[in-house]
Amino acid sequence: EGSDRSEEQVSGATVIAQALKTQDVEYMFGIIGIPVTEIAIAAQERGIRYIGMRNEQAACYAASAIGYLTGRPGVCLVVSGPGLIHALGGMANANMNCWPLIVIGGSSERNQETMGAFQEFPQVEACRLYSKFSARPSSIEAIPSVIEKAVRSSIYGRPGACYVDIPADFVNLQVNVNSVKYVECCMPPPVSMADTSAVCMAASVIRNAKQPLLIIGKGAAYAHAEESIRKLVEQCKLPFLPTPMGKGVVPDNHPNCVGAARSRALQFADVIVLFGARLNWILHFGLPPRYQPDVKFIQVDICAEELGNNVKPAVTLLGDINAVTKQLLEQFDKKLWQYPSESKWWKTLREKMKRNEAASKELASKKSLPMNYYTVFYHVQEQLPRDCFVVSEGANTMDIGRTVLQNYLPRHRLDAGTFGTMGVGLGFAIAAAVVAKDRNPEQRVICVEGDSAFGFSGMEVETICRYNLPIILLVVNNNGIYQGFDSDTWKEILKFQDATTVAPPMCLLPNSHYEQVMTAFGGKGYFVQTPEELQKSLRQTLEDVTNPSLINIMIEPQATRKAQDFQWLTRSNM
Ligand code: ADP
Ligand code: MG
Secondary structure, three states, X not given: OHHHHOXXXXXXXXXXXXXXXXXXXXXXXXXXXXXXXXXXXXXXHOOOEEEEOOOXXXXXXXXXXXXXXXXXXOEEEEOOOHHHHXXXXXXXXXXXXXXXXXXXEEEOOHHHOOOOOOOOOOHHHHHHOOOOEEEOOOOHHHHHHHHHHHHHHHHXXXXXXXXXXXXXXXXXXXXXXXXXXXXXXXXXXXXXXXXXXXXXXXXXXHHOOOOEEEEEOXXXXXXXXXXXXXXXXXXXXXXXXXXXXXXXXXXXXOOOEOHHHXXXXXXXXXXXXXXXXXOOHHHHHHOOOOOOOOOEEEEEEOOHHHOOOOOOOOEEEEOOHHHHHHHHHHHHHHOOOOOOXXXXXXXXXXXXXXXXXXXXXXXXXXXXXXXXXXXXHXXXXXXXOOOOEEEEEOOHHHHHHHHHOOOOOOOOEEXXXXXXXXXXXXXXXXXXXXXXXXXXXXXXXXXXXXXXXXXXXXXXXXXXXXXXXXXXXXXXXXXEEOEEOOHHHHHHHOOOOOHHHHOOOOEOOOOOXXXXXXXXXXXXXXXXXXXXXXXXXXXXXXXXXXXXXXXXXEEOOOOOOOOOOOHHHHHHOO
């Protein structure tokens, strides 16, 4: 063939971009610089959306949220050394959350390796701890197969982060166009089903339960198991409890949702089915006193190594959640069964829910100023569009917000997650807004931040304004981390000594006007102190579908959550 003798050359940057495009990668986030600038340009030329951010950490959070929301990994593109190191936070967070992600890092030139090259760092080794797969292609020609493997590894089995290292000298190196063979787009992950006898056994354990509970985790959300799980809930009339990001797989307002009686449900259930939720700190390890010592766990997970962690499960169902739930449904179709609605268990749960809901409503109705968390979240909930994305982080802001703010759709809540990472909010919100722009432009993104959490990635407000993403940022401002002080107390503290000697570690500057970070870049900013101001500014921001906005909501600096049954585990009472 004459084409083999073609003189046409292609750069490493172009090969990377084309290989990503071939693997159906749609979104890239990052910060350009030596040596990756050309990669971003080549990606954009091939129709991959490139979003330039202000810190690699936030860029990496954004890319990882793409993986969770779309099931296809987003790419985080970073420069060598410090750029890659900043991205490690995002990689670790994605890997802990079991979310697919591809990080592409430029690295120093191969012929300067070990010589103290510009930003030289052992990047492939550094990423190994934060990823499922970490590699450097041996040549330009090897790039397509390494990228295919990274994309495939990120979504097959338990999803996670993958790293591809690109030496600086690859980026502009030209090779003959015919020497590069692009590997076909990898197939969607194979769907595995659980062993039939285990499914039978699980159904029988559920049928014999006196106090059953389904726990719906973010694995179920990722697996798109919403339809089958909802069917199981409704057909068998079982109570269910979503984990923080499992919220919305079955709507929070479903009559079988016992979220408002969480501690009670966990503590007294005798059979618990886990749909894609690990028995880690979020679920108090599955151990007493938060659970009955003889509770029977049925674990549904795609990762065999997860089964049996911290407890000895009664039944393990290894497989894809959606497929396994359908297998369970078959069992209940064959032999019809419903959990009795008038059981003592349902009565206990309903009573507890009523009491908890009344307690939060009472706090919410308090007219004193500054407002408390509950007052703020009840007003927000009243106006929240049903199909919006809710992004949330902060300590109390996230914990209390989760109990009041409802999710009606799967994969529409993004928060600090398994790793409890602060600083994820703006990156997640940007990813959700970019996806919404492409697929459902009517949809809004509400990002509920504590004032401390906002600070970690606050400069991404510029990114939001630059790309004109109509995100609504709420900063629930208590002047501090966990708690702060009012400005009078703050002045009192600083009266005789310098702040660097006496400022309490949890304090942030009182009355900070975070809304001006938004107005600095042309977005809308609001400073609110009363429920009326909050209602009004929310209405305005929701009506304004073109501008980003930030509402800085001043609350009682010492506000806390309502009393908990288990005080000693408040922080982990997610
Ligand atoms: P949560 O934080 O909501 O409790 P976790 O992140 O702890 O959820 O657990 C999610 C689990 O879901 C992980 O153990 C992961 O292996 C599993 N998982 C992810 N995708 C699937 C899938 N398609 N089928 C089955 N399990 C899955
Ligand atoms: Mg705070």
